[in-house]
Each structure stands twice: as structure tokens, then as C-alpha cells.
Amino acid sequence: MPQDTLDPRLLVLDPRDNVAVVRRRIEAGTAVAVPGATVTPTADIGLGHKLAVRAIGVGETILKYGAPIGRATSAIGVGEHVHVHNMESAYTRTHTLDEARARHGDHA
């Protein structure tokens, strides 16, 4: 598989972006090709979620639509899921129900 291949389930919205958007649901355990790597997510990744298409350092700006959408709170490897667990807003904290779900054992 060529090194710069992008999985057809992913979409890069702008050439400056360091994340791609999931356009078709990625099932856990299926191989996903991103530039320079092939990764195998251990959980499903839903439509509209993001995967890193470049290695992203702590504090580095996340770019989507060619625009900053927040910064990394930990180092993110190529092909990793990029979301509230490893990035944050530069404006206001993101509110999720993840803690409530964990407490009560429910799923999204």
C-alpha cells in the first residue's frame, strides 16, 4: 500500500489540516490507511469524528477546514482518534455526558 494513501472512509477538508473526518463509520478491528501508517482502531469511530493524519505534539493547534479548532492536550500519533480525550478548546471547556455515562454504565 503506498505511503500517502488515505482510507476512502476518511476525508481531509483542507490541505493544511492535521485531522481527517470520518465519512463512513469505521468498525473496530478494521485496518485504516492514513499517510505513512496503517492503524487498527479498537473501538468503532462514528461519522463526523476525526483521526490524526499527522503526528501532533502536546499543545499543538488542531487544524480542520484549514482553521484552528483547539489544541492537543497530549501527544497524538498518526491515525489516532482526535476528540475530547486528547484536545481542548481555546475558549470554553467542552461539556460531555461521558462521566455520567461511566457512573451509570450507559452507552452513547
Added chain:
Amino acid sequence: MTASPAPMQGILRQDGRKGIRNTLVVAYLVECAHHVAREIAWPYRDRDVHLIGFPGCYPNGYAQRMMQALCTHPNVGAVLLLSLGCESFDKYGLAHAVRESGRPVETIVIQATGGTRTSIAQGRAWIDAQLLALEAAPRVPMGVDELVVGTVCGGSDGTSGITGNPAAGRAFDLLVRDGAACIFEETGELIGCEHIMAARAITPELGAVLEESVAKAARYYATLGYGSFAAGNADGGLSTIEEKSMGAYAKSGASPISGLLKPADRPPRGGLYLLDVVPDGEVRFGFPNINDTAEIAELIACGSHVVLFVTGRGSVVGSAISPVVKICANPETYRRMSDDMDVDAGRILEGSAGLDEVGREIRDLVVSLGRGARTRSEELGHQEFALVYKSFEPIGPACLPAA
């Protein structure tokens, strides 16, 4: 040169505006009159009788202005006001404004009428006397240049900003080109986009006003401690308010921005306008908009005949007074909830339709609503409405430069 046939049929109002619906509005002026108003309206829910109202007992200039704009909206043909009797809402001023607009208006004061049962009977008798005339109202030709269209997004996810919102933006571009006034809103969801947005303003002074409206929203939400971001947005792949904003901004399309409005301000002419929904002054009365329905009510108070609603997670709401077009951004959601959706914009993600194609489909659907077509939410009986306390300063001279 022959004029092209008018694409729509409207009802001419005394102020020169035209409506695409002839709704009878039943409005309660305090929560204490809500039950009576709902009981009056309920048997007529399939005959364009809609319930709106304001729950508060304390006076509020914003709420008064909103109610007046809604009760004299071009889609409204008659108004029944329900007062308990002791609330502070200025029912005299509201009834006067409706009467001056040429519409039939009646005020029922529950304490004077003798209570619940007699008020309900009186209200229904008044509606019975109005409905036939409203339903037989003559129609006149109406052009796209007489339309006001709003747009909102709700239940957004990571697909909204790629499919539904830019498709709504293309529809806006087509409508603005044909002379319509189009309004986008929610300055709390333009955080991070303020500079690129300001560059589209028709004057530098307006650009500065647009930037300041977003800065105000950022300050307001920072004080509240939450962005304009719901837990479900994160489940749908959105990680931050900036990311949600970039997607929401796409609803505005690519036209120049002609002005900034506040709730119940009417666009003076065709073009694209930003509606500033965040209150002025110190943080009071809670969140700028408690839910999508409150935003839709503000777009309608600005004169919107139709509201385009883009959803990814799957909202089902409609509205009192103006039809809501539901544009579904997420193809998985569309398959699950297609009965509630007017437009399947998820086709763009799956490669079976382009943005321009879906944009034209949305524009055509809007025009068809002015020829008798109904949206899914109208057919399903959705008539949601919300109005709470807010405070605004009037817009300044830089907000509406003459083009």
C-alpha cells in the same frame, strides 16, 4: 420583455409585506394563562391555529417587542390574547399594535371573564368567527425578493459542517441573488470565525460591529462557564466550540454581509444579515438562548417566512408561525428519522449528490412552501415555541449601512 410568473402566492398585509401562511395566533401573556390558551387552541391545531406566549409576570422590553413582532408577522392573520388579568405584560400596547396592523385581535382577561371554562368558550367562539375568513383570504403573486429566510442548526454533529450547513449556505446564495433577505444567527457559535466573517461585511464599520458581536458572545459564555455546545455535539464527533463554529458558519454561504440585526429587527432590504442573539450588558437572565426553539422564534420575529434547520443528531422540532425545513446532515440519522426530514444532505457525504445540487433542492423547497407545500414538521403538527427574558440595546448606525 415579459415578466416571469411569480413563483409564489402570498397574502398581502397592510404594511406591504406578504405572508405564505394565514395563521391565527393564540398568545398567553403570562404562564398563568397558558392552560386556558392551550385548551382554546388545541381543537384547531390542524387549521393553522398556533399557540405562543410569554411565561413571565415581570415586564421585559425584549419580550414585549418579540410578541409584537410575532403577532404582526406576515404569516399571521389574526390574534387572540389570553391575559390572567394581574400580570405586568402590556396587553393594551400589544393589542393596539395588532389592531393598527389591520388584523383582527381580541383580548380575553380570565379574571374578568369568570374563569377557565367561560374563557375557553369565549376564545373558541372567537376563533370560530375568524377561521372561515382566514382560510378564504385572497392570494396575490409573491416574488422571491419578498421572502425573508432564516437559518439555524441544532443537534449538530461532525457531519453538519460538511454537508447540511454548506448546502444551506448554497441555498442562501441563490436566494440572496434573487433578492431575498437571508438571516443567519447564533453569535455564540461563530467563535473563532469572527475575522473571516468580518472581511465579508459591506463596510469596514459593519465588519467591526460583527467582530464585536462575537467577542460579546465569547465574554457572555465565558461568564456562564459553558459554550453553546451540548453533550450530544461531542457524541457526534465535535470536540470544541471552535470546531462547531466553523461548521455553523458555513450556513451563511458566500454572499457579502449587509447588516447586523437584533431580535425583532427587520432586514430593510434583500441581502445577507447576521442576527446577534446574545444580550447586551452584564450577564442577566441566564443563557442567551435556552434551546433551538428560542432561536427559531427570534428568526421569525425578524420576519422570517421560513426557517432552514440543519441537524446531524436528528432534531424533530418545527415552530409556531413559520414553517421549518429540516435538513439532515448525517446519512445514518436520515435513514433512522427520514419521516421527520425534508432534505437528505447526507447524500453529499456518501458521494451521491453535490453541494450545489442539494443547495438548489433546498431553495426549490422554500419556494414551494409559498405555493401551498407543507414541511414535514408542519404535517407532523410541530408548533414549538419558547420565549424568555433577555435585554438588548437598539442597534447602532453602523449595523445597517445602505448598500
